[in-house]
Amino acid sequence: MNVLAIAGADAATAFVEIGCVALVLAALSRLAGRLTISAIPLYLLAGLSVGDGGIARLQVSSEFIELVAEIGVLLLLLTLGLEYSAEELRHGLRTGVPTGTVDALANFVPGFAVGLAVGWELEAAVLLGGVTWVSSSGIVSKVLTELDRLGNRETPAILNLLVIEDLAMAVFLPVAAALALGSDAFSTARTVGIALVAVGVILLIALRLGDRLSSVLEPGGDESLLLAVFGLTLLVGGIAQHFQVSAAIGAFLVGLALSGPVQERAAALIEPLRDLFAAVFFLFFGFQIHPADLAGGLAVASVLLVLGGAGKLASGWFAAARAGVARPGRIRAGVTLMARGEFSVVIASLGAGLASGHQLAAVTAAFVLLTAVVGPIAARRAGAVPLATRSP
């Protein structure tokens, strides 16, 4: 309704505003490309520099931008779900439970403990644990590709760990969302219960009937597939939200359910759309951070950088060692996993309504900023195998 109203009265202003936002994002993305880093930290910084309430300066399009940001989260999660085939997920579940457990302990605990130590409520501390837990699969796979490490022996261990984290998020996200929403212990327990059951059911359907859904979507051109996947994502997301399961998880499970050729086509089709909407989401997340929280956020984030870095080093080391990789490869694996990104921001955005929500957002932005920049640089250095040692 809102959008229609804009089109009638203030269309010109809205177009100018949205156009400016998009152009700023374009410039940032280009800068990130030039610096060979992920664009996510730059989007966050841009939102931050405009400061709290930056969105309010946009006169007519603020609600539209907010909606775009929310759709951005759905599309981010959809593409995360689309990334892996059902076979890869099953393989991950079969073989990756020990490494996944080590990874969860070594990286959830630091965030959770620090959250409690700085005096936040339990819910915010749990969310911060989630923030430090998950690596950015986007950044990690980009680093692996750019450094030509796909052939390395530790690489399957790294990628499998990303799969497990993805699956773990299917459980963690709805629980965290329910925690953040719950008012008293009983209602929280109930929403968590409902969320878990719903996720279990959808996941089962996704893995069992994913093939059928995919074959229904298969015929027809790219246009109809794009619209169908986009529509399905919003629909399932909306229904999930209705049952307090967080729309993001609904979208994620749609991605998991699609398989085979449809999965690949959908991933390619959705990607540009995702980039557009997700960029707005990161910017919007930056908008919500109070400049006053920033200094404290940076201090906490620096502590987390050390603890979370050590945590990832431990889990990468463990995962690579299980794959029979020698010491240099284990270090490479750990360092490569250090970068946090899109998932961490999504988790932190769940806590917007909490008392410590603003601080959580500031810490997360600073943490993502640090790890997303430091991680890839460290990964590059960790892999510096002197070429001269190769015998002729």
Next chain:
Amino acid sequence: MPEIEETLLPGVGVRHEFRSESGDRVSVVTHRGGRREIAMYDRRDPDACTGVIHLSIDETRLLADLLGATHVGETARVVEQEIEGLGIDWVTVPPESTYAGATIGDGAFRTRTGVSIVAVLRDGTTIPAPGPDQVFDAGDVLVAVGTPDGLEQLRSLLAS
């Protein structure tokens, strides 16, 4: 024949590797879209690759041809390794077939059996990736990909 080891690379594709007689490890990463990377390894740190060659789909075919593999075999193996439950079959069009002289589209084989015809072999030449208007004759060999059931149906359709 050296033993080939296959490793899943979730989100990326598959990696196959083997050790050559001279002791070098060679691996081929097949991306989901079909791009390949050929990697060689450091002898001191056998977990890390020292050199990577990036190949597009066309370049992969070119290299395979240079190494002596035929185009069809290449395509067939790709299909076989990627999808479980999918078979490939070489079906000769029988002389009495009602479809001899028809186009692939006329037979509507894909719609009726779910089987795709990926190549037509005729007199020692290969017509790769034929379109629906490709004519085939008795004695031609159709290279078909599909489920075992679908391939069986295609055989009996062609014999009718």
